[in-house]
Amino acid sequence: MSHHRGFASGVPSWVDLSSTDVDASVRFYGRLFGWQAEMIDDPEAGGYGQFVYDGDKVAGVGPVSGEGMPSAWNTYVATDDAAVTADRVKNAGGTVVMEPMRIFEEGTMAIFQAPDQSFVSVWQAGNHKGAQLVNEPGAFCWNELVSRDVPAAERFYSSVFGWTPNTQDMGGMRYTEWQLGGDSIGGMIEMPGDYPPDTPSFWMVYFAVADLDRAVGDARRLGANVLVESMDTPAGRFAMCVDPQGAPFSMIQLSETV
Structure with missing residues (x-):
């Protein structure tokens, strides 16, 4: 099994779903992949939770960031320093959509938009190292x-x-x-x-x-x-x-x- 305790900088390390109906998404992916959802019991988490498969955290789920936004799966790339990566984004002609932000003790994230208009996020690991299972059925x-x-x-x-x-x-x-x-x-x-x-x-x-x-x-x-x-x-x-x-x-x- 491809279990992970961390990812090298530059490697996709996490995915999460922004959903217009989190409860419905939890039911759909639970039935499709056998995932269970563990929602974070803290108002500051904004309704975010994590999908768990056979004891391993495999993806995240939460509400869309604003009214009218579509549901979408998001890709996170591991980084050793989110702030340095944000500077690289600006120098490469991209846009920093969300500046690096600390998420409790879990890590630091930031969201960017590339010149081709694609969105990509980065994750600087804290307690949360990224997906615990990849490249196996039930995982990205x-x-x-x-x-x-x-x-x-x-x-x-x-x-x-x-x-x-x-x-x-x-x-x-x-x-x-x-x-x-x-x-x-x-x-x-x-x-x-x-x-x-x-x-x-x-x-x-x-x-x-x-x-x-x-x-x-x-x-x-x-x-x-x-x-x-x-x-x-x-x-x-x-x-x-x-x-x-x-x-x-x-x-x-x-x-x-x-």
């Missing part, structure tokens, strides 16, 4: 930027996190793997033309499942829309869904060789 296993401006994204994320883009042709589609220290830590594709024209660049979160066909069937029965039916990739078979509250996410049955 991949983070992929769907970008409307790939060159701008390459410049920004390389400058801020030290990532190296490794782009290859995959069946007529150019796919980029973000690499750090020689390891692949995320991906990027150009947003396909069949997306609605007002869809901004965004980070897609992939969750590993043991049986994709069963998971897709369960998601559909629970009220999700399946945008991309099961497709084969070198990493495994995946499908893309939108949950009942409108948050896109993907599921993948990882190949044994991955």
